[in-house]
Amino acid sequence: MTEGISLTGPQQEAVNHSAGRMRVIACPGSGKTEVIAHRVARLIETGERPGGIVAITFTEKAASELKTRIRRILEKEYPERADFGDMFIGTIHAFCLEMLRDIDPIYRTYDVLDGPRRVAYIAKGENYFGRIGLVRLQKSQESGFFETVAKFIRSADVMITEGIDQGRLTDRRFADCFSNYLHILDEDRYFDFPTIVRRLVDELEKNSGSRLLIAPRTEHIIVDEFQDVDPLQGRLLDLLSVNTRSIAVVGDDDQGIYHWRGTDVHIIREFADESRGGCRDITLGRNFRSTASIVDLSSQFISHNSKRIPKKIEPNPLLTREYEQGDIQTQIFDTQENELDYIVGKIRELHGTDFTDRSNRRYSLSYSDFAVLTRTNDLASMVIDRLDKENIPSVASSGESILERPEVKFAIKCLAYIFNADPILREGGGIPDLRNLVSEYQTVFSREKFAGADAEEFANRMKSVRGKISAIEGKGEDGNDYLPGLGLQEIYHEVLNALGADKFNLGEVYSYNLASLSQAVSDYESVWIRLRASEVKYFFYFLRAYGDSSYQDPRHQDDLLIDAVRIMTIHKAKGLEFPVVFVPDFVDHRRPRELTLFVDKNLYDAARYSGDDEDERRVYYTAITRSEKYLFLTGSSHAPGKVRERKVHRFLQEMPREYFTGIMELVKPRSGLPSRAQVASEFETSYSELTSYMRCPEDFLLRNVYGFNAGVPPAFGYGTNVHNILNMIHREYIRKGIIPGEKEIEETVSRMFKLRYATRNMEKNMEAAAARIIKNYVSIHSNDFSRILETEKRFEFVLGNALISGQIDLLKKLDSNGNITDVEIIDFKAEKKEGIYSSDYDRQLRYYAIACLDSLKLRPQKATVHILDAEEEVDETRDVDISDSSLSSTRQDIAGTVSRIRSKKFPASPDHEKCKECDYMKICPYRAK
Numbered sequence: 001m002t003e004g005i006s007l008t009g010p011q012q013e014a015v016n017h018s019a020g021r022m023r024v025i026a027c028p029g030s031g032k033t034e035v036i037a038h039r040v041a042r043l044i045e046t047g048e049r050p051g052g053i054v055a056i057t058f059t060e061k062a063a064s065e066l067k068t069r070i071r072r073i074l075e076k077e078y079p080e081r082a083d084f085g086d087m088f089i090g091t092i093h094a095f096c097l098e099m100l101r102d103i104d105p106i107y108r109t110y111d112v113l114d115g116p117r118r119v120a121y122i123a124k125g126e127n128y129f130g131r132i133g134l135v136r137l138q139k140s141q142e143s144g145f146f147e148t149v150a151k152f153i154r155s156a157d158v159m160i161t162e163g164i165d166q167g168r169l170t171d172r173r174f175a176d177c178f179s180n181y182l183h184i185l186d187e188d189r190y191f192d193f194p195t196i197v198r199r200l201v202d203e204l205e206k207n208s209g210s211r212l213l214i215a216p217r218t219e220h221i222i223v224d225e226f227q228d229v230d231p232l233q234g235r236l237l238d239l240l241s242v243n244t245r246s247i248a249v250v251g252d253d254d255q256g257i258y259h260w261r262g263t264d265v266h267i268i269r270e271f272a273d274e275s276r277g278g279c280r281d282i283t284l285g286r287n288f289r290s291t292a293s294i295v296d297l298s299s300q301f302i303s304h305n306s307k308r309i310p311k312k313i314e315p316n317p318l319l320t321r322e323y324e325q326g327d328i329q330t331q332i333f334d335t336q337e338n339e340l341d342y343i344v345g346k347i348r349e350l351h352g353t354d355f356t357d358r359s360n361r362r363y364s365l366s367y368s369d370f371a372v373l374t375r376t377n378d379l380a381s382m383v384i385d386r387l388d389k390e391n392i393p394s395v396a397s398s399g400e401s402i403l404e405r406p407e408v409k410f411a412i413k414c415l416a417y418i419f420n421a422d423p424i425l426r427e428g429g430g431i432p433d434l435r436n437l438v439s440e441y442q443t444v445f446s447r448e449k450f451a452g453a454d455a456e457e458f459a460n461r462m463k464s465v466r467g468k469i470s471a472i473e474g475k476g477e478d479g480n481d482y483l484p485g486l487g488l489q490e491i492y493h494e495v496l497n498a499l500g501a502d503k504f505n506l507g508e509v510y511s512y513n514l515a516s517l518s519q520a521v522s523d524y525e526s527v528w529i530r531l532r533a534s535e536v537k538y539f540f541y542f543l544r545a546y547g548d549s550s551y552q553d554p555r556h557q558d559d560l561l562i563d564a565v566r567i568m569t570i571h572k573a574k575g576l577e578f579p580v581v582f583v584p585d586f587v588d589h590r591r592p593r594e595l596t597l598f599v600d601k602n603l604y605d606a607a608r609y610s611g612d613d614e615d616e617r618r619v620y621y622t623a624i625t626r627s628e629k630y631l632f633l634t635g636s637s638h639a640p641g642k643v644r645e646r647k648v649h650r651f652l653q654e655m656p657r658e659y660f661t662g663i664m665e666l667v668k669p670r671s672g673l674p675s676r677a678q679v680a681s682e683f684e685t686s687y688s689e690l691t692s693y694m695r696c697p698e699d700f701l702l703r704n705v706y707g708f709n710a711g712v713p714p715a716f717g718y719g720t721n722v723h724n725i726l727n728m729i730h731r732e733y734i735r736k737g738i739i740p741g742e743k744e745i746e747e748t749v750s751r752m753f754k755l756r757y758a759t760r761n762m763e764k765n766m767e768a769a770a771a772r773i774i775k776n777y778v779s780i781h782s783n784d785f786s787r788i789l790e791t792e793k794r795f796e797f798v799l800g801n802a803l804i805s806g807q808i809d810l811l812k813k814l815d816s817n818g819n820i821t822d823v824e825i826i827d828f829k830a831e832k833k834e835g836i837y838s839s840d841y842d843r844q845l846r847y848y849a850i851a852c853l854d855s856l857k858l859r860p861q862k863a864t865v866h867i868l869d870a871e872e873e874v875d876e877t878r879d880v881d882i883s884d885s886s887l888s889s890t891r892q893d894i895a896g897t898v899s900r901i902r903s904k905k906f907p908a909s910p911d912h913e914k915c916k917e918c919d920y921m922k923i924c925p926y927r928a929k
C-alpha cells in the first residue's frame, strides 16, 4: 500500500475481490486511492483486458492521480502490462459521453455545456425570450433576468436527477419551459451534465442492444466517492451492473458533502442491503493519516450523526507521530483581521519545524504542508490577500473574482466603449467615454509599469476598432449587424492590442487575469452561431451575473508552483491531507438554506437538498480529518461590515475538550531537515500541446499556460466531422464487414455533419464537399479495408516524467494473413497544408510510431499522411520517415520540450511565415514585424 506499509487484511481483500458486488467503506486516511490503484493493477495482472475496466473518479484531477499510481504499481510489479490506454478512468460525465458515442456515433456531434456555457446558452436572447420562453417565468415571479436563469437551472437539474414526470408539475409555465429546454438542447446537439447521464440511462433502459454493445467496455467497474452519487447516477450504476463481472463502490457515508447538488448518502448505505443480492462488504477502518488525537476527536464528533453505517475507526499503531499539547487549538477573535493575524503567526511558527510523516520519516514543514479550508470563496479570497501581503506564497482552488482586478475591469470598459454599451460594473459609471478611458489607461498601464505604454496610441487604436463596429451597427450583411471577421474574441484581441499587448510584455499577473476574460468571451460566444454588435451588451450582463463565481484569479492556481500554502473550500479538499489545517470562520452563523425552485416540493425530497445538521457535521468532519497533526479551529465574533455578534460553533461542544487549548505558542525543533519530497506528478500532455511549444514557446505560453483563447473560424469543426464519419465507416467495416455505397454515405454525412459556427449556406456547401471526398475515398480505398486493424486507437506513453496521450486515426495490418504486430499508421488530414504544417504532420506520425512501439506493443513499419482536401479535390498520401534514427531524435525532442516546459522556459521564436498565421499575432510583442 502506502510506501513502507504493506496492505492490511481488509485492504488486501478489497484488492483481490474478483467477481460480483463489493462495497468498500473507506474511513479518512485509510488508503482508499491506493487500494483502488492496486485493485485495477491486480485485475490487469490477472489477465483482464484494460479495455473492459472502468474506474470512475469524482474529478479529472483524481483520475489523473489514479492513472499515475496504477502505472507506478504496474511498472514496478508487472512492467509488460503497464499500458492501459484503452481503460476508462475519468468522471461519470466523461464516461457517459464515451459510452453514448460508442452506442451511436451521432453523439460525437454533441457538445457538452459546462456551467458558464450553459448559462450563456439559456440566457441568449433567442432562447430566453423565444425558444425556451423563460421571460414568461420571469414575469410570473417578478424576478430578475439572471435570477430566473439560475432558478430555472436549479429546477431543471432536480427534474432530471430525480426523474420527475413533467405532467405532475403544478407550474405549467415551468413545465413548458423545461420541455422546450430539453427539446432545443437536443436540436442544437448539446448536453448539460445531468442530461448526459439521463440520456445514457434512457438508452440502457430502452435498448438491450445498447447494454450488450457497451458490455465489453464495462466488465469491471470501480466507483470512487460513491457517497456523492445522486439517484440518477445510482440508477445508471444499477443498469450497468447487470452485465458486469464485478462492481466495486468505494466511499464513506460520513464524508457525503454534496447534498445541495442532489447527492444522496442513502445510496451507499443501501448498496449492501441483502434485498439487492449478494455483496461483499469491507470496511477500511485504520486511519494512516492522522495522530490518534485527531482520529479520536473526529470520531467522537461524527458519532453525533444518527444515520450512519456502523464502523470502527482506529489510528495506526505503528505511527510514531504523537499528539502534543497545543496541536489542536481553538479561539474566537474580536475581528477577522485578528483571526488572520493568528493564522499568519502560526504559519510562521511552524514553517521549517520538524515533522514525522505516515511512514515515520522525518522532514521539515514547508508551505505546501499548510492548508486553509474555508466554507466560502469570499473568505478564501481574504486569506489569499492577507498571505500575499505577508509574502507567504499560496495557491488556491477558490479565490478572488477576476472582475475585481483593475486591468480586467479596464479591458471590460474598453470592450463596452467599442460596442457603445454599459459594462454594468459594480461601481456603475454607464457607457464609457474615450477621454476617461485614456486617463484610466495612464493609471492601469502606467509608463512606470510598462515602459512601452503610449496613451495617444491607445486612443487611436481604440477609435479605429470603435469605427469598425460603428460602421456595421444597424446595417451590415443582409441589413443585419453581424460582427466583422469571426466574432467577439477577435475584437477582444484588438482591445488587448490597443492596450499595448503587441508592444510590451504584460507580465504574469496581467496576462493570467486578462486570459481569464478571454475564456469568459469564448464561453459566451461559443453558444452563438454568429454574434451581432447589438447583442454584445448581453455579454456584460452575463459577466455581471456569473463572472464572480465562474472566473477566479488563476494566478494562484498554478500547479507548477509547488511550495505554497493551499487555500480551498472544504468541498475541494476531498481526498487531500496536510500536516497543518486551519478551519477559519468556525462560528455558529450558518443555517440550512432552502432551495427555491419551480418544482413542487412534494415531487422530490426537498429536505435532502436543503441539508440538516447531519450534513453540516459531515462537512466539518471532512475538514477536520484532512489534518495529520495540527488543527486550528478559529472564528471572529464580528464579521467585516456586520454588527451582529457571532458565537463559537455549537459543534465545538461535540468534540472532546481534552485535546484543545486556546492560543498557545508552538516552539518546535528545527533540525534543518529537508522538506517533504513532492511526488512529481506525471506531466500530462498531448501531441498538439507539444507542437504548440515546438512551433513557438510564446504560443504555448499564451495558449496553454495563461489560457488566451483564439477566435473560432466559421468552418470550425469541419475536420472533426470528416474524421467522425470516416471512423464510423471503418468501425462498421470492423464490426460487420460492410462497405457503404454512395447513397448510404450521403445519408450518413447528412445525419452526422454539423458546423456550429457556419451560416446555413456555408454548412450545406461544406457538407456536400465532405460527402464528395468521403465517397471518393471509399471508392478508391475500399479494396484495402481488409487490412484495417483498429480505428481511432487511443494510446498513452510515458517519456521521462511526461505522459503523452492521443489517438491514432487508423491502424492497418501490413499483411492481411500475417503477423498483426506489423502495422501501418494512417493519419487523415482534411486540409492540405504546406511549410511548417507539413513538418507538424511528420512529427505527429512519429509520435504515433513511438506510441505503437512503447505502449501498444505493435511494430510500425509504415506511416502515412492521408490528405482528403475537399477544396482542392485532393486524395493523396505521403509516407513519413519513421526509421529508428528519426524516432530517436523525436524522442529527444519530446524529452527536451517537456523539460523546458517544466522549467518554465518560453523563449519566443518569431518567424515571418509562422507569425502571419499565428492565432496570437495581435497580442504578441515578439512577432516578426
Ligand code: SF4
Pocket: 695, 696, 697, 698, 699, 908, 909, 910, 911, 914, 915, 918, 919, 920, 921, 924, 925, 926, 927, 928
Ligand atoms: S506571433 Fe510569432 S513570436 Fe508571437 S507567438 Fe506567434 S509565432 Fe510566436
